[in-house]
Amino acid sequence: MTAQIIDGKAVAANVRAEVGKAVAERVAAGKSRPGLATVLVGDDPASHVYVSSKRKACAELGIESFGFELPADATQDKVEGLVSELNADPRVHGILVQLPLPSHLDEEKVLRAISIEKDVDGFHPINIGRLAQKGRDPLFVPCTPAGSLVLAQTVIPKLEGCNAVVLGRSNIVGMPVALLLVRANATVTICHSRTKDLPSVVRQADVLIAAVGRPNMVKGSWVKPGAVVIDVGINRIEDPTHPKGSRLVGDVDFEEVKEVAGAITPVPGGVGPMTIAMLMQNTLRGAELSDK
Ligand SMILES: Nc1nc(=O)c2c([nH]1)NC[C@@H]1CN(c3ccc(C(=O)N[C@@H](CCC(=O)O)C(=O)O)cc3)C=[N+]21
Numbered sequence: 462m463t464a465q466i467i468d469g470k471a472v473a474a475n476v477r478a479e480v481g482k483a484v485a486e487r488v489a490a491g492k493s494r495p496g497l498a499t500v501l502v503g504d505d506p507a508s509h510v511y512v513s514s515k516r517k518a519c520a521e522l523g524i525e526s527f528g529f530e531l532p533a534d535a536t537q538d539k540v541e542g543l544v545s546e547l548n549a550d551p552r553v554h555g556i557l558v559q560l561p562l563p564s565h566l567d568e569e570k571v572l573r574a575i576s577i578e579k580d581v582d583g584f585h586p587i588n589i590g591r592l593a594q595k596g597r598d599p600l601f602v603p604c605t606p607a608g609s610l611v612l613a614q615t616v617i618p619k620l621e622g623c624n625a626v627v628l629g630r631s632n633i634v635g636m637p638v639a640l641l642l643v644r645a646n647a648t649v650t651i652c653h654s655r656t657k658d659l660p661s662v663v664r665q666a667d668v669l670i671a672a673v674g675r676p677n678m679v680k681g682s683w684v685k686p687g688a689v690v691i692d693v694g695i696n697r698i699e700d701p702t703h704p705k706g707s708r709l710v711g712d713v714d715f716e717e718v719k720e721v722a723g724a725i726t727p728v729p730g731g732v733g734p735m736t737i738a739m740l741m742q743n744t745l746r747g748a749e750l751s752d753k
Contacts, residue, residue, distance in 0.1 A: 464690070465724040467612050473734035476611075480741045481522040487748065488523065495748035496525040497555040497581065497740070498547045502540060502566065503533035507697075508559050515557070518737050524744055527553060533563050540566060541574045548576040554747030555581030557740065560633060578750050581743040583607075584633065592640045600750065601743050605672075606638035608735025609691045610645065613668050616689045616724045621646035626666035628652050628659075628679070628712065634672040634693050642668075659683075671712040681717030690718055690725040693732050 488494050497519050499512050512528065519526035529543060540558075547553045556579045562568050572584045580588050583603035591597040610620075617623060625647040629635035635651065642649045652662050653673075660683040663669060671679050672693035684690060694712030711728035719725050726732055 464719045464722040465616065466719070467615060467691075467724050467726045467731065469608075469612060469726055469731035470734045472612060472615060473608075473738035476735075476738035477518065477522060477741055480524075480738070480745050483745055484523040492752060493551070493554070493748055494523065494525050495554050495744050496527060496552045497557065497744045498527040498529065498550075498553045500529045500531070500540070500543060500547075500556065500558045502531045502535050502559070503563050512559055515737055515740060518741055519744070522741055524741065525552065535563075535566075537566055537570065540571055544571065544574040548574075548579060551751070553579065554751055555579055555740075555744040557582055560584075579747055581740060581747055583637070583743070589632075589637065592637060592644075601746065602641065602739075603633065603637045604739035604743065605634050605693060605732060605736045606641050608739045609634075609638050609670055609693060609732055610641050611739075612726055612732065612735060613670075613689050613691050617668065620668065623647050623667040624650070624665050625668040625670065626650045626652060626663055627670045627672065628663065629670075629672035629674070629693075631672065635670075638670050638672065638693075642670075673712050675712055676710045677712070677714040679713040679718060681714065681721045684718050684721045686721055687723035688721075690722045691732065692726050692728050695728060695733060 501508055501512050516526040547556045556575050558571055573586055575585055577585050577587050577600055580601050583601040588599035588601055591599040625642045627635050627639045630651055630653045639649050639651050652659055663683045664685050666688050668689045670691045674694055676696035676698050690713055692711035692713040696710050697707050698710055700708045709729050
């Protein structure tokens with residue numbers, strides 16, 4: 462039996478349609494049009510592609526977008542100065558500083574400079590701190606983790622009591638997705654490069670979130686039959702048989718795992734489109750927060 466393929470594009474399209482409708486309604490009611498500012502430092506080609514697809518999504522939904530590009534050698538003061546201006550700009554309800562930043566910049570300090578009311582990535586230490594605490598709520602939840610949970614919940618609406626395994630402990634995916642799973646009352650195991658007997662730990666998962674950035678790492682023999690597998694990896698690998706000479710693969714060996722899992726997200730067309738949809742939802746939320 463082969464797994465159900467979770468269609469991230471379709472789920473994302475539904476979220477986007479809802480956001481677009483809410484944007485039109487609020488503008489018709491005389492409220493502010495939501496606005497997203499993107500800040501890109503340096504000239505990483507992949508980052509350019511991501512930022513432009515975010516701005517394209519904004520345009521489709523009636524969200525204003527403001528793009529800022531700084532040179533790769535921009536100083537800490539320059540980046541923080543731009544963030545301060547955006548904090549003060551009433552047309553901007555969300556600020557996204559594309560990561561990773563060039564290594565000479567202090568990432569935590571830049572993220573801390575973003576007003577928490579405009580932190581649509583949810584990476585401000587206060588928003589992350591609240592995510593980690595019982596009885597507290599962040600103003601924004603990080604987009605890729607939130608989108609990963611939405612996709613898992615299309616198959617298992619109530620994650621309560623299930624065994625969730627997170628492969629990876631990054632600030633932008635592994636750790637926040639683990640915190641979200643705990644908040645959903647799952648029993649959560651976080652695995653990483655020092656985990657002993659990784660395959661046997663991964664095999665405990667009813668829900669597996671793979672976010673390590675290693676192409677095709679998770680094999681069919683690692684997966685419990687019927688598990689829900691969410692593949693967050695976006696890895697470009699060389700493939701001479703492909704027109705571009707390369708193609709995208711996830712952290713999961715899709716061909717093997719689809720024969721074992723109950724449901725699986727593809728790459729591309731899984732978590733990636735959801736990340737952008739959740740960013741649109743967060744930007745709408747930023748505008749709503751500014752109404753009060
Ligand atoms: N502050 C910040 N916030 C982010 O959310 C953020 C970031 N920095 N840095 C980089 C990562 C990466 N990321 C992706 C978003 C969409 C796709 C996406 O839509 N992928 C398509 C394929 C795109 C393609 O074909 O290249 C898919 O999976 O179907 C991928 C990756 C957001 N990130």
